[in-house]
Amino acid sequence: MPLLSVTKVNMKVSNKSSKVNRAWLNDHVNDTYVKLAKKEGYRARAAYKLQEIDETFRLIKPGDLVVDLGSAPGAWSQYARRRMSPKTATGGGAAAGALNGRIIALDILPMEPVEGVLFLQGDFREDEVLQRLALELQGSKADLVVSDMAPNLSGIESADSARIEHLVELAIEFSTMHLKPQGALVAKVFHGGGYDQLVKRFRETFELVKPFKPKASRDRSSETFLVGLRLKPR
Numbered sequence: 001m002p003l004l005s006v007t008k009v010n011m012k013v014s015n016k017s018s019k020v021n022r023a024w025l026n027d028h029v030n031d032t033y034v035k036l037a038k039k040e041g042y043r044a045r046a047a048y049k050l051q052e053i054d055e056t057f058r059l060i061k062p063g064d065l066v067v068d069l070g071s072a073p074g075a076w077s078q079y080a081r082r083r084m085s086p087k088t089a090t091g092g093g094a095a096a097g098a099l100n101g102r103i104i105a106l107d108i109l110p111m112e113p114v115e116g117v118l119f120l121q122g123d124f125r126e127d128e129v130l131q132r133l134a135l136e137l138q139g140s141k142a143d144l145v146v147s148d149m150a151p152n153l154s155g156i157e158s159a160d161s162a163r164i165e166h167l168v169e170l171a172i173e174f175s176t177m178h179l180k181p182q183g184a185l186v187a188k189v190f191h192g193g194g195y196d197q198l199v200k201r202f203r204e205t206f207e208l209v210k211p212f213k214p215k216a217s218r219d220r221s222s223e224t225f226l227v228g229l230r231l232k233p234r
Helices: 002-029 032-040 047-057 075-083 127-136 157-178 195-205
Strands: 065-069 102-107 117-121 142-147 179-190 206-212 223-231
Touching: 032 047, 047 075, 047 179, 047 206, 047 223, 065 075, 065 157, 075 102, 075 117, 075 142, 102 127, 117 127, 127 157, 142 157, 157 179, 157 195, 157 223, 179 195, 195 206, 195 223
Parallel strands: 065 102, 065 142, 102 117, 142 179
Antiparallel strands: 179 223, 206 223
16 A cells, blocks of 8 residues: 555656646747747847847947856857847848957857857856956956856755855956946846845946846746946946
8 A cells, every 4th residue: 555655646746747847848839939039040038038138228239248158058149149240130040240249158068159159168166267268358358248147956045046146246256357347247146045135246346237127037937137337446
């Protein structure tokens, strides 16, 4: 009997997990932004999050130096590439014109090449990787740093909050050293433990700070983006 009971429990858990997976897959397949990304040649629906942020705050322009942190699979780099290519064909994620500016992308995961984008693979938390990234800036300051970084979540709220906070803190620190005075930082954060502290850090660092949740962010997601404009004098 105990064995049968355990089997029944396992079957219930398995069935519940299957239902959740099927529901997620159904939502994903029918998602407006997923369909649009496929149509327009973007690698992920996340491109439309950056697009809405950019259109709201007018962040990206030809000639800019953009640093894309947590770049894989490359949708944000694709969008920035397109904005910095005046001859880009309308309605395509892949840029058609010459890149006017520079984009440096970094991720711990591999990323398929995006034409004209310099990609570095490595862990942003490691000093050696930060030094490589700084070296590739060639002494120039960035106009924009965008961070879609997120750690692997454990499900333990306190530990996950600490990991998220650490990544955002690193992005802020990098920006204070490598961003132009009139530049901007966009970083993904999550509501919950540590959120208020991150907003405070942004306000200590930037003259103007705006929390922003794009329409392309799923309603059930706790993610939002902090936009910091113009570095405060140090």
